Amino acid sequence: MMELVCPAGTPAALRAAVEAGAHSVYCGFADETNARNFPGLNFTPEDMAEAVAFAHARGAKVLVAINTFPRAGAQPLWHRALANAEQAGADAVILADIGLLAHAAEHHPNLRRHLSVQAAAANPDAINLYADAFDVRRVVLPRVLTVEEIAAINREIEVETEVFVFGGLCVMAEGRCSLSSYATGLSPNMNGVCSPANHVAYAEEGRDLVARLGGFAIHRTPKAAPAPYPTLCKGCFTSGAQTGHIFEDPVSLDATHLIPQLARAGVRALKIEGRQRSRAYVTQVVRAFRAAVEAEAAGRPLPASALSRLTEGQAATAGAYAKTWR
């Protein structure tokens, strides 16, 4: 069966994910070492140890994301996160930075290493380099590849691959985007945040609600209409005579229907985005996807009914997995 890798922003969400059928749960420490560094989220070292014990008692794994790029002069914070993950009994760490990978390989050789999507290793040469240099055992593929390209990559590498199937969608190659820091000073790579809420301002202007990020207008919607969160790359802009979602519509990723193709492409694990999501959401999504991977493993059709409800109210895309997206 394909491994289902599920998000947990809090210990409660982790317990919910495990009880709903997650094979693995990924989470991070409550600081800038992880790429979901949001207020009120994430784990203390003590939380992490308890979470690992809870998961292991139920046959699930815990993967600790330490996937920002350490700040020059402040590497010990990231090195401590590695030590804390190992101490907590984590099954693997998810890393993006070359220096941190080198440190982990040298000082924590028995701590299994996964390559974060934030490293954006998009071809076999890059993946094999990380495997050879740092003994990386699994790579989370960037969301720039088609299913065919993923299959071709798997033919040329030894390590496992994991792909995102559901949730938020990066439009840009992950870990190689400074749009957020251009507008707000804070970025995924440096601070673990993208389009951060404390830089968002809403203003009622006439009949519209305008959402600005760092003073730059991202959306203008009629007051009565639902206003999407002003994530920079999903904003509405003008270029020449055209106004619209120049980079991407405010959609989320849903590659559920591609699970059989991804399995045939040799993908080992399916990842669900959403560490910032509620426990109830995690429970619902994890249950649905567990049913889907079980059906796939048994050669049964996917239980579409369970999944169609999840994206209700929000448009979905298969993203780069379909070549026409490009």
Next chain:
Amino acid sequence: MDLTVGPNAFFWSAEAVRAFYADVAIAPVARVVIGEWVCSKRLPFWQDEIPGAIEALLNAGKEVAVTSLALVTLKRERRLTADLARLGLPVEVNDLSALHSIPSGTPFWVGPMVNVYNEGTLNWLARRGATRICLPPELPLASVAALARAGAEAGVAIEVWGHGRAPLAISGRCYHARLHDRAKDSCQFVCENDPDGRDVETLDGQAFLAVNGVQTLSHSTVSMAHQFEGLREAGVAALRLSPQSQGFAAVCDGWAARLNSGLSAGDLEARLRPLVPGGRLSDGFVAGPVGASWSADAT
């Protein structure tokens, strides 16, 4: 401190490329990185210009390196990347996969699209053979200074993005094609209409970004005009000047005057402002508080 001309980000005609490098050969810069780093589909239209340009630049006494693509996904792109190492010039690695074909110990340069944020990464690359690293544009001065110190110890020259629209993101999707309701595979090379990128404004009419095929750039031109002394003190070895379609020789001359003949920050700013596409400058990544800021506005 000296000057490096970075690889051109845009899709220019072969004639424009030829004229550009003829100018660069006589410009007061120490080195030049040449090649396609944004979109491999453009390369057949101008690659025949590359050998002649390299020869002219070498004859003019410039150091020359060839860049890899910033995002390598196709088989053809992997072959292209592997071929770079056989040209006998340093490769500027802008996607880590380029290292695959560079034997360990062979000197190479690292471009701004590789995430060098800390000493650990710098030292690993130095051990692998890196001799020169152009840092990612989003780094603040404190990080630049720490990396310049680490670079000095490891024998790696540190470069900073000194002039040009900042490369903010790279994607699998082509935004130029999308703006024309096309997919990347049927783009019909519409990016050639925008030799400095296509401007993107907010709904308030505020200049914001520029799209360049699969790349997204800042609308403002990053300029270290007011940061030069701080960067020099920090031990930065070179400033990178990123090509623009008009007035680039004057940009090089202005910067050479700032480095070597005491041209003031304000005077350089006054020279640059009419030259840069869109007329806006920024230095906020280095000086704060946000990338789009211009430090001189705050004083």
